[in-house]
Amino acid sequence: MAGFHDFTRRAGGIRHLRRSEDNCSTGGFYISPAKGAVVDSLTSTNITWDPSYLEANAVDIHLYAPSMSNPKIYVWEEVKNADGTYEATLEPRWWNSSSTIQLQLVILPSGNPPFLATLPAGPLWNATYTQPESGTPDSADTSKQGPAGEVVGSASDSKAISAGQLAAAVVTPVIFIILCMAAWLVWRRRKGLKERKAWTEAVDRRMSTTSDWPSITVAGASAAIRNSLAWDTYSNEHGKPAKFKFLCRFRERRSWGCASSSKRTTCCIAVIFESRWFNSCRYGRVEVIEH
Incomplete structure (x- = not known):
């Protein structure tokens, strides 16, 4: 018996779910404006729906005029679904300020395009417009162009x-x-x-x-060596050691006195290159000039 009752409860739940789906398909989701209702477009229009049919925090309310060449005339975005109601302001210029027109609502989760709506459109209802004696209000002035929608934002968190x-x-x-x-x-x-x-x-x-360094020939180099040796011999014969000063510089030219006496002065101009491998100075060019 317990199994039978459990099956009966499950079956009852299935039938209840089907009734809810049937109510959605037959217009139970939309409460107002009801089918055939007449509303004054110069006053606020109450739009009411059953929020339990949509699992969404916010909904978009699309307003259609099926008789117009461009049926979609306005949309209210990000309306809080849990409230289940919204006070909308209609503007007669949306339908060229004609005296009466049939309108229809489509409510779906916010951000979803209308062609993905899982629920049918709402019933047709009528909106009327009577021009006041004081003149044409701004909402009915067809010379003015307004936006095609507005973001209500009641469902959005200001801190988000x-x-x-x-x-x-x-x-x-x-x-x-x-x-x-x-x-x-x-x-x-x-x-x-x-x-x-x-x-x-x-x-x-x-x-x-x-x-800029002058080139040296083989003959000049040989003469310089001979003169240097001769002057070294001359210094040794007179008991005076030759005074030679060498200066090792990288790519630089220096002049210094090689030897001196009361009779003759010899000046040597030497260009020395430093050798990193043997840690010694090599002669590049030697010239001996006698005065």
């Missing part, structure tokens, strides 16, 4: 961050970092150009100094 704000919060620091890196690279490149320019100028000066 929207998708656009979140994207801006993420993208802005990334762009700032990229700009900083680009600026640093440009600065580094300019600094490197200055350093390379200074190094190139220094090398050019060294090379120009080297190119």
